[in-house]
Amino acid sequence: MEQEIHITLRFNLAIGKVGLNEIIYRLKELRDSLMLRILEQILIGYDDLISERLSQTKIYPSKARKGLGRHLRKGDPEGRFCRGRKARRKGYRKYTRKISTVFGALKLRIRTVECFKCGARYSPLLSALQIGQYSRKEMNFEHEIVEAVIDTNYRRLIDGRSIDISLGGIHNIVVGSDIDKTFQEPVSVDDLSGIAADGTGVNEHRGRKGELRNVIGITKAGRVEPLGCFTNTTWPEIERIVKERIKEAEPYNIPFIYDGEPGLDDFLADVAEGQRCTWHGPRGLYHALWEDGLKKKDSQPETDKIKQLIGIELPEGDFEILKEEDKHQVKVKYESSKSEIKELIKTFYEKGYTRGASYLGKLSDRLFTNIELWLKTGVIAPKTISLLERVFREIGRRLKRIAWGWSDKAVTNISKMIMIRQYSRDKWEEYWKEKLGIKGYFNIQIEAVELS
Ligand SMILES: [Zn+2]
Incomplete structure (x- = not known):
């Protein structure tokens, strides 16, 4: 599915006064927040696409809904998954989900839908994104944190952005890592x-x-x-x-x-x-x-x-x-x-x-x-x-x-x-590439950047 994002940037420059350094300085400041905004738009678009497919079952055959709408069956004591793949939109959750990313804190509006078959309410975007029901951070962020911790400069990483992670949070990332189960292959x-x-x-x-x-x-x-x-x-x-x-x-x-x-x-x-x-x-x-x-x-x-x-x-x-x-x-x-x-x-x-x-x-x-x-x-x-x-x-x-x-x-x-x-x-x-699951399912390139 190909889509476009249009970005409008407005700038002022003092003619005859501004130097290259100042321009770059301001652009650098913009970098992470721009990426956050782009990410936000991509996710909103993705959420729309998913809920569209789950609710318009007459237009979209089951093949088009493959991999979408997986949820636990309502009231199932054994916590089994429901086979229903048709749902109606139920608006957004009251609270936005905050997810720590490499670009800073992402505030994500979470849409809920209701399953036609079992009546369960769930958020199809979360499972589509493979970030888990309660996840508060993404893996690139974990990667950067771990790298920064190893270099003992994690303070710098955190201070520059609106990333909020405590020493305890870092401890949990490290404890939760699967590093203890990897790199075990025999040595000759x-x-x-x-x-x-x-x-x-x-x-x-x-x-x-x-x-x-x-x-x-x-x-x-x-x-x-x-x-x-x-x-x-x-x-x-x-x-x-x-x-x-x-x-x-x-x-x-x-x-x-x-x-x-x-x-x-x-x-x-x-x-x-x-x-x-x-x-x-x-x-x-x-x-x-x-x-x-x-x-x-x-x-x-x-x-x-x-x-x-x-x-x-x-x-x-x-x-x-x-x-x-x-x-x-x-x-x-x-x-x-x-x-x-x-x-x-x-x-x-x-x-x-x-x-x-x-x-x-x-x-x-x-x-x-x-x-x-x-x-x-x-x-x-x-x-x-x-x-x-x-x-x-x-x-x-x-x-x-x-x-x-x-x-x-x-x-x-x-x-x-x-x-x-x-x-x-x-x-x-x-090891990290494997963990991040980079498989070529998302590509993005700059189409045009022009002065208007
Ligand atoms: Zn269901």
């Missing part, structure tokens, strides 16, 4: 070089402290593959769920690093915090030696030495993955550092620096375990860690800003949204 282990996880604290409902845990895969190309977000879930449970998603016939052997793993806990926790130095060995050693009774001037040479030894140089580059040809060099440096540290520990014991020796022992164990793992898997430590750090910091920062006081489900959902949008942008776009 062949593409992964490692799995990593980390947790961050969140302030939940009624001041309850919660723990959000995120699991990501690191692909062989060094990209992030979101694997799951969990709130207040134990590590073994998370590991079980994640491993279930990785369905492989062959047993696989990739490292699963999480901050609950013995030996890695401190390490990842430190990194995730981001403020302390990742390689905090020298300072820790200084402290341990101080406990052994050494003054700073005496411990300085030792801590400097450690600084050098643990600063195993890794090849430069953006790749998070260690290339085969670089492995050898790293390995050689690592082996020599390892023996020097072991030597140093021995010396410490001989000199009676027991605290220093035991600190260094623990530090080197952790260090060596990690480096060996990375050499084996090809994932470079600092780069991988900085990648992880970035991922978790991004999520943590956003959660602190928006998810304060949220429920488990909301926190889980929003962090999953953040992850997917950030690291699987194409899948994210696909």
Whole structure:
């Protein structure tokens, strides 16, 4: 059905005075309200068409009424649908329906009709629009809100328009999302070089402290593959769920690093915090030696030495993955550092620096375990860690800003949204297109814009 909308705009301009900036400024102001008015007219026209077809059954065969007039049978205890598709117009509802749209609040007059067959009164436009009986917002609006929340600039989105949505309203959008039931398809282990996880604290409902845990895969190309977000879930449970998603016939052997793993806990926790130095060995050693009774001037040479030894140089580059040809060099440096540290520990014991020796022992164990793992898997430590750090910091920062006081489900959902949008942008776009149901049933173009 083709129709036209005629728009009349009236403007005044001060000849010889107005500049381009002012013209554009005013047009920009007009943009959303113009779209709202157009939308309103389209809906009024649509409502007329529908009620016309439902009431004029002599003119319109049942084929022309296909998909229209679906309603619940009046007084049916089981809430079944009525088969009647003939209705008479009954005017408009007393109150206009307010629907939040991307252009602002739409005030929609709702026409009611009465079914000839069962006598039920209903609004055929609402079901035709597929927005549900009580819906107060449309999906594009939800999309924009979610995007804005992820970017933590939703205030700006709302303030500029007559959109009225509270933090609670945003929470409900996030909780109501089906994101938890999507993006579950199996991941192939062949593409992964490692799995990593980390947790961050969140302030939940009624001041309850919660723990959000995120699991990501690191692909062989060094990209992030979101694997799951969990709130207040134990590590073994998370590991079980994640491993279930990785369905492989062959047993696989990739490292699963999480901050609950013995030996890695401190390490990842430190990194995730981001403020302390990742390689905090020298300072820790200084402290341990101080406990052994050494003054700073005496411990300085030792801590400097450690600084050098643990600063195993890794090849430069953006790749998070260690290339085969670089492995050898790293390995050689690592082996020599390892023996020097072991030597140093021995010396410490001989000199009676027991605290220093035991600190260094623990530090080197952790260090060596990690480096060996990375050499084996090809994932470079600092780069991988900085990648992880970035991922978790991004999520943590956003959660602190928006998810304060949220429920488990909301926190889980929003962090999953953040992850997917950030690291699987194409899948994210696909997901929304599917949700919006863009199928080519509505087209509009500008026919003519002329000065009259
Ligand atoms: Zn009926």
